[in-house]
Amino acid sequence: MKAKTRLLLTLVLCLPLLTLHPTRTARIVSAKAQPGESAWRDEFESPSLQPRWSWLREDPTHWSLTARPGFLRVITQTGGVFATRNNQKNLLLTPAPTGDFRITTKVSISPSESYQFAALQVYQDDDNYVQVNRSYAGGSVVSFDLELGGVVTNTNVAVSATTLYLRICREGTTYAGYFSTDGFNWSPVGQYTAVLLAPKVGLGAANNLADVPEIPADFDFLQVEPAVTRVLLPVIMKSFTALRQTPVQQPSPTGSPTATPMPGTTPTPSPSADIIFRNGTVLTMQGSAWEAEALAIRGEKILAVSGDAEIQALLGPGTVVVDLHGCTLMPGFVDPHTHIFNSARGSGLSLEEAQQIALENGITTLANMYNTQEFLSEMQEFHQSGRLRVRTSLYLNYTTNCGEVLGDWYRQHPPTHVPGEMLRIGGVKLFTDGGSCGCPAYSYDDPRCGYGDLWFSQEEMNTIVAGIHASGYQASIHALGDRAAEQALNAIEFALIGQPNAARHRIEHNSLVRDDMVPRYSQVAPVALIFGAYPACKATTNPPPEAYQHWEWRWRDLIAANPNVHFAWHSDSGSDLFPVAPLHHLYSMVTPFEVDGDGVTICSTPEWLTQKMLTVEQVLPMMTTEAAYALFRDDEVGSLAPGKFADLIILSDNPLSVPPEAIKDIEVWMTMVGGRVEHCAPNHETMCPGGGLALLRSDLP
Secondary structure, X not given: OHHHHHHHHHHHHOOOOOEOOOOOOOEOOOOOOOOOOOOEEEOOOOOOOOOOOEEEOOOHHHEEOOOOOOOEEXXXXXOOOOOOOOOOOOEEEXXXXXXXXXXEEEEEOOOOOOXXXXXXXXXXXXXXXXXXXXXXXXXXXXXXXXXXXXXXXEEEEEOOOOEEEEEEEEEOOEEEEEEEOOOXXXXXXXXXXXXXXXXXXEEEEEEOOOOOOOOEEEEEEEEEEEOOOOOOHHHHHHHHHHHHOOOOOOOOOOOOOOOOOOOOOOOOOOOOXXXXXXXXXXXXXXXXXXXXXXXXXXXXXXXEEEOHHHHHOOOOOOOEEEEOOOOEEEEOEEEEEEOOOOOOHHHOOOHHHHHHHHHHOOEEXXXXXXXXXXXXXXXXXHHHOOOOOOEEEEEEEOEOOOOOEOOOHHHHOOOOOOOOOOEEEEEEEEEOEOOOOOOOOOOOOEOOOEOOOEOOOHHHHHHHHHHHHHOOOEEEEEEOOHHHHHHHHHHHHHHHOOOOOOOOOEEEEOOEOOHHHOOHHHHHOOEEEEEOOOOOOXXXXXXXXXXXXXXXXXXXXXXXXXXXXXXXXXXXXXXXOOOOOHHHHHHHHHOOEEEOOOOOOEEEOOOOOOOOOOOHHHHHHHOOHHHHHHXXXXXXXXXXXXXXXXXXXXXXXXXXXXXXXXXXXXXXXXXXXXOEEEEEOOOOHHHOOOOOOOEEHHHOO
């Protein structure tokens, strides 16, 4: 009876692409298993392994089926497949089902030192796999790892339990990882897209570092289930209710961590929306047609984006309807490089006050780009206290802005990619050249700085970036001068060794680029961040020699020459040099003017700086979708699509329809994060659902 209960529960918990409804027949749209494929389960109750299994790099002294009867025990030892190690012993593997499938295990392990782990794995080879594991990485975590071509991405969730169920679901090229403490209630760890050729599935345990104690990992079972056409859901529900006599919850493992449709698709709607926005312009920043008529929200996510009639079908007795009165609804701005938090104290602000400035300017997601170990602790406490209301990624400093090496302390804090998390460890920040300390590294003799300051040799920078890459982090490389940008390109190219930039290593600023460097951006494919506002009101230096003036802020031809490179804006705000307001940056990027920090003074861009001006149509994606891509949040935010988080703003006017010179006068009237209003401008409370003044359904004409 216990085994039967588990099987029925598994069918409910991980039905790939299955639309669930309690009263009607389930709609099956997942791939069928190939003929001859069926679900199977190994309880490891025999003293010998089933013939289906094979060992990779077997060490018979470190595994046993008899040390703990009914379990496969694997003793960890030095080795692993993470990044460049490729030496893990005792990987137990068997061919994966063809098509969609799910695999589940239960494991007991007590890791206490980095990086002891026990893993459930889908494996092509040592450089191409996904795995969900119980491990220790500066703390007890469940980690979901992807390695493609030697490039590692991972997501961690803190846990304390030493016995866990682990699960991987595959739908097409999407792999999702989960864990559970009881086998009934599942939590998502992460989701990746990967093409693994003729993969195998299996189990393993190891120590990724040398000189770490060997510990046992006890696997209770492995269950492998191809995606097959299943019995009707009402039959499953009836059988399950008879067996367990408790209400069936609808947990998340349906193949995607959030149990929601993939962004850009239209889900089968819930009975009603919590909030509807209508009678305005909805800029979705999604697909080729950016405008829609209305948008519906349920909970913290977008339910639907469509025409007025379709959205009205989602009205319910409790739906709050907001009349936009012709205003513009669009995704919240994403600022992937700011110092608004770490500079708060020096500006006489608290973290709450700095955060409120961001929200008032329509920023719903940001990256704070200067984080020492001490400031990381401060931000973690700010988040844990429930006060963090802007989605924030922290990039941990490998160097100071003066090139002083802070070391690999960042390794104690693995990068995280939990969908929707408010505080994320995004990657590692390092400086190639000067700027706020010293001078940018030029190829010409600058009258003020000479050739500037390059903090590292090319060989040193190659080693640093390769180490960051091998450890599974995204590198964020400050580069103002052309010699610095060239060094950053070389170092990323060295770390990737011919593979795609799946780690999304970034080059920050790119403010001085020589002619011969322009095509290299397509060859290396960094995520390239460019300044928004030019500090025309603050510039006190003389222009560069005439022969080099076209190297400066050459956004137009740099973007045109590299159409497949991801370019994102950034404010670099946190001092009086650059404004916080994204709309002021947008104004500066599409006109030959800049708004000074006082919000009033208008300054002209120098006449020699001709290449910085772009179109609004070019810049808005840089401030939303492309900026989200730079932060590995493009599946969560940056556009308005069903299944994405309801992070959005209301503007007084449409930046696409007003003259560029009028963009500076557009106001942010409402900012929402995860379906919750976090800023409501005075006298615009009717735009702010939850403020008590939004129209109810009965008021809808």
